[in-house]
Amino acid sequence: MSASPNTADVLIFDLDGTLIDSAHDIAAAVNEYLASKGWPEQDPAFVEGFIGNGPRRLLLDLLLAVGLPHDDATVDEAVPTYIANYERSPARHTRFYAHVKEDLHRLREAGFRLGLCTNKPHALTLKVLDLLGIAPLFEAVVGADAAPACKPDPAHLLAVCERMGAPPASVAYVGDTAVDQATAAAAGISFHVVPWGGGSLLKVDEAFRLDRLADLMALKPAAARRTA
Numbered sequence: 692m693s694a695s696p697n698t699a700d701v702l703i704f705d706l707d708g709t710l711i712d713s714a715h716d717i718a719a720a721v722n723e724y725l726a727s728k729g730w731p732e733q734d735p736a737f738v739e740g741f742i743g744n745g746p747r748r749l750l751l752d753l754l755l756a757v758g759l760p761h762d763d764a765t766v767d768e769a770v771p772t773y774i775a776n777y778e779r780s781p782a783r784h785t786r787f788y789a790h791v792k793e794d795l796h797r798l799r800e801a802g803f804r805l806g807l808c809t810n811k812p813h814a815l816t817l818k819v820l821d822l823l824g825i826a827p828l829f830e831a832v833v834g835a836d837a838a839p840a841c842k843p844d845p846a847h848l849l850a851v852c853e854r855m856g857a858p859p860a861s862v863a864y865v866g867d868t869a870v871d872q873a874t875a876a877a878a879g880i881s882f883h884v885v886p887w888g889g890g891s892l893l894k895v896d897e898a899f900r901l902d903r904l905a906d907l908m909a910l911k912p913a914a915a916r917r918t919a
């Protein structure tokens with residue numbers, strides 16, 4: 692069962708599709724790989740639909756969907772090539788969704804502790820957060836390869852909780868995909884969905900649907916509850 696939506700001390704965020712629109716940089720890295728094989732490049736809006744399960748699934752699912760070779764050997768070779776392409780230019784086109792940066796600051800100032808749980812590779816995640824100037828806002832960041840198992844395995848989200856010393860009942864997870872939603876449900880953590888990324892496609896109780904991140908202020912952290 693999920694925790695109540697009424698309070699939370701710790702807010703853990705997904706990254707791609709939730710805080711940042713990274714589809715153009717991810718598509719550029721994918722297209723550089725496809726071009727190197729002499730295969731047709733893909734539209735960023737199409738590539739965007741495959742983001743959320745990490746690089747291996749991104750490439751496997753995309754190659755499968757467009758009818759290109761997708762055997763293990765092809766994908767094994769594609770993953771490091773794609774990651775190397777992405778690492779060369781991790782935030783050229785990446786943008787925050789509306790009000791994200793200011794709202795993260797407001798949430799921190801209100802006393803919430805912030806964490807990040809993403810299927811992006813860990814080193815790339817740190818690089819992107821740093822380039823976008825939001826790395827210091829997060830107490831714990833766990834990319835897919837820094838977790839015991841990645842989303843939708845609840846161990847990923849629970850690893851962030853553990854690093855923050857936060858019981859799951861004190862946490863809310865914020866994401867945009869069915870993977871994020873399933874992860875939170877399996878971890879027994881309440882899930883709030885953003886209106887962008889894949890968020891509008893998800894079925895959730897309306898009380899858990901955000902217009903912007905600042906709506907999470909309603910969850911009042913412990914410090915604010917004591918002084919209320």
Ligand SMILES: O=C(O)COP(=O)(O)O
Nearest residue numbers: 706707743744745810811
């Ligand atoms: O699939 C990825 O690379 C990252 O996706 P996430 O930040 O939505 O977990």
